[in-house]
Amino acid sequence: MMSDFKEFYNRFSAQLIEARxxxxxxxxxxxxYVVEPDWDTEDQPIFVEYSITxxxxxxxxxxxxxxxxxxxxxxxxxxENERTEVYFKWINLYWKLAQAISDQAKLxxxxxSLYNISSQALEMKLGKYDEFAFQSVRVFTLAALGKHEVxxxxxxxxKWEPIPPKLLQDKEKLNYFYLHFYKVLIxxxxxxxxxxxxxxxxxxxxxxxxILSKAxxxxxxxxxxxxxxxxxxxxxxxFNTFYQLRKKWAGFLPNFSLFTMMIEEENLxxxxxxxxxxEA
Numbered sequence: 001m002m003s004d005f006k007e008f009y010n011r012f013s014a015q016l017i018e019a020r021x022x023x024x025x026x027x028x029x030x031x032x033y034v035v036e037p038d039w040d041t042e043d044q045p046i047f048v049e050y051s052i053t054x055x056x057x058x059x060x061x062x063x064x065x066x067x068x069x070x071x072x073x074x075x076x077x078x079x080e081n082e083r084t085e086v087y088f089k090w091i092n093l094y095w096k097l098a099q100a101i102s103d104q105a106k107l108x109x110x111x112x113s114l115y116n117i118s119s120q121a122l123e124m125k126l127g128k129y130d131e132f133a134f135q136s137v138r139v140f141t142l143a144a145l146g147k148h149e150v151x152x153x154x155x156x157x158x159k160w161e162p163i164p165p166k167l168l169q170d171k172e173k174l175n176y177f178y179l180h181f182y183k184v185l186i187x188x189x190x191x192x193x194x195x196x197x198x199x200x201x202x203x204x205x206x207x208x209x210x211i212l213s214k215a216x217x218x219x220x221x222x223x224x225x226x227x228x229x230x231x232x233x234x235x236x237x238x239f240n241t242f243y244q245l246r247k248k249w250a251g252f253l254p255n256f257s258l259f260t261m262m263i264e265e266e267n268l269x270x271x272x273x274x275x276x277x278x279e280a
Contacts, residue, residue: 055067062106098114176234
């Protein structure tokens with residue numbers, strides 16, 4: 001026999017599907033404050049899924065307190081081996097929210113939330129690539145929040161181990177790692193650190209000889225980034241997002257904004273100067 005909560009969740013899901021079809025804000029808003037029945041132990045996985053869905057609905061309206069409340073419920077009732085995924089979903093909600101925000105104070109608050117969530121996630125025991133993904137989010141937010149001294153210290157603690165080619169080519173693995181890795185490069189650009197730009201590129205390159213060559217760092221950067229974007233759609237998605245937001249986020253990421261402007265203008269001399277101006 002289906003539980004009361006299962007019946008409720010099925011109705012809720014059907015209403016959400018219809019709301020998405022109609023794409024009417026009032027339909028989504030009507031789902032925010034529905035009263036769910038009590039749930040039993042057997043309903044726990046469904047309640048976790050419901051909590052994440054409710055957090056996503058509140059994210060549509062920028063309601064940060066409710067986002068956090070429902071994601072904390074999801075964490076509280078998820079199994080230990082599921083919490084890494086829950087944290088990544090929590091980060092994704094704020095990442096999408098940040099992209100939609102125009103108000104600078106609210107955007108800063110979203111970056112602060114991303115910092116707090118990634119820091120909290122890093123308190124768990126994680127595999128090294130999931131750990132690096134959360135660290136990527138955290139160092140990016142430090143760059144965006146202008147905390148450059150702390151950022152440089154955090155970058156110095158990262159384990160810059162080259163990715164084995166077989167993992168790069170396996171599209172079922174390291175998805176979150178590649179989804180967030182471009183954020184490390186942006187963080188290194190913001191503090192104008194040739195050292196950490198080079199370390200990041202060497203970690204993901206498919207051509208070690210290029211990294212070790214005397215080619216300008218701007219050309220190495222472009223080649224490595226384009227190579228990985230061609231092979232990993234998650235990385236390409238993040239790259240494209242940042243490119244689209246380069247002007248909107250210029251106040252938080254001035255060096256990155258300048259860098260992308262010079263790429264857009266094919267200003268090779270400017271790019272060489274940009275990298276030569278680094279302090280290792």
